[in-house]
Amino acid sequence: MSDRRQPVLGILGGGQLARMLTLAAAPLGIKTLVVDTSAEACAGQVAPLIVADWSDHEALAEFASHVDAVTFDFENVPASTAEWLAGRVAVYPNPGALAVAQDRLTEKTLFRECGLATPEFVAVDTREDLDRALAVTGAPAILKTRRLGYDGKGQFRLRSGADADAAWEALGAQAAIHGLILEAFVPFERELSVIAVRGRDGEFRTWPLTRNWHTDGVLSLSLAPAPDIEALQPRATALARKLAERLDYVGVFALELFVKDGELLGNEMAPRVHNSGHWTIEGAHASQFENHVRAVLGLPLGDTGARGASLMFNWIGALPDPAPVLCTVDGHWHDYGKQARPGRKVGHATLCAPDAQALLGRAEALAQTIGWESAVASVREACGG
Template sequence: MTARHQPVLGILGGGQLARMLALAAAPLGVNTLVVDSAADACAGQVAPLRLADWTDYAALEKFAAEVDVVTFDFENVPAETAHWLAERVAVFPDPRALAVAQDRLAEKTLFRECGLQTPAFEAIDTRADLERALATIGAPAILKTRRLGYDGKGQFRIKQLSDADAAWAALGTQASAHGLILEAFVPFERELSVLAARARDGDFRIWPLTQNWHTDGVLSLSLAPAPAVGGLQARAEELARILAERLGYVGVFALELFVKDGQLLGNEMAPRVHNSGHWTIEGAITSQFENHVRAVLGLPLGDTSARGFSAMFNWIGELPDAAPVLSTVDAHWHDYGKQPRLGRKVGHATVCAAKPEVLAARIGEVARTLGREEQAASALHLLAK
């Protein structure tokens, strides 16, 4: 009897997203091989790990020969590395999507070309550019690096025009290397995200909109499906589909959105599985991780319907005691196997229920146990409507 070939999925980056991709791939009969420059990358606890820098082309050549398809778990993998690998092995999503998402100016420009409105923005390369942009956009505004910023990093909030000097002192040195962008501050009503999957054959699936709350620029709580979104669900699907087709996208991606005056505004795109979609592991028929593996390997996509209602608590810096959370009915604990560190995502928990009022009770139980009542108050208010 001939041995069956098990496909190997190569993953650039070895964080928690790679870890969860590997866990989702195994039941599909898919092996994984992870590349990261850190010996303690947490995906290495569940999948083979190759240590290599993104410019170590000898190591990457060997990696490419050992895998059938390559994907990535975070957007700061150099686009040049992805392009180099794409000449040797299939890479999904297309490195073009990675390059766009790495540059906030290119990203915002693409959003507008696809019909997704954004806050006002201007490219900033010099101190004089900042003065001119502030004269147009006004304050409050947010000065950001065009590249390498995530989870609130590489940003300075300009509350009033006199903050321009402090903003330039904080970020101006990066203007010559990567450029900056000034964005109008949006007094948004809600923060939503839409997770979508596109297969190699163009099949397109979308999960229900998720509402998100952030603390210090890092996602802290998600609620799915987001309550009372009305026509925003269909609009988000339309915009995500246009964007995916424009990029020839294959895999799962997320759009982070603001809601202002009942309209969607584009904030950022993540060309990968996303923190706000972790609830799909237990809360959807097919998780974002499984569908990403399916998509990049050319397998049929799974149903993205929600099984009921879910809330995800993100653990930042260090893990709380698991026992009180696990004593809650239909609660699910995820420890990423990382060492505690200020601002670091180290795990999450998802609480599920068949009815919104039951979910509200379970969210309240977890929040009281962990002292996060204030953070959960907005989610509980929405569920009570």
């Protein structure tokens, strides 16, 4: 009988990503312990949950004493919390990488330093700065908070210079707190992401490029591998590797990209497992969640190759009837255990098939029952159908 102690992974943040990390860790014989500021955090349904404020050092010290390594499931965990814990237990990704990804200005500056082009951007701290920035970026443009924005939050689109007053009215109060950034609007042809993982030993792998579609700034659909973007894989992989090495990154991250005139432009980096990688749970040999656990705990990385073709539907606000998905061949349902609320991510579904054309057939049959015909029309175009 073995007396080997099970490793324990600590997770800062208790949302659906922590929940899926926990479910991926269990088959590896790894326990998880979650910290969140809310007792209702959905990861608490599948893992022990400590409810504490991010500045509660007594609770965090107790948490650190029970875990072998710490990671996080969302990028708005204060970098100061990660730094404090790093003095007591291994934290991956490192707090420096987290801090870079928390500030859009720092992040985009790093992109350019690593050879990744970006839309034109200018820091904005005052109303006068906004006028000067518009003279650089032109309009349309998007005014964003430098920190704490995600899923389209903390943004205002300026269709012309005449919208400057309204934009400042909407976000100007944030300028003194977090700072703002004005970004030129990109009439992109495609949105895609490269999901990558780097181990403690520097081993680096990526999953096939994923093509994404958004609704109101929130991911609604992901296709992988997408036939119309495969030629961009080497370039995207090289850029992701350079960023990971520059940051001495350990774990999974997503690099969100625009495609314009066949070139890649950097949008954002998410220093964590990512919505656009959910398809990897059933569609890849090793999922993003399993490989994140492996990387953070110093285990060998798993194969990131795709098993076939996959399509992920993101459920926002409320869950539809699961029966059509459950009755579809190779259809997979994920309920995050959250209460329905407008704009909230409450679950996803993934369809898998041997190839893109077979996947399209299954998706079209399913779309007729759940009202997603327009979404699947986009997928048909991507598959050359």
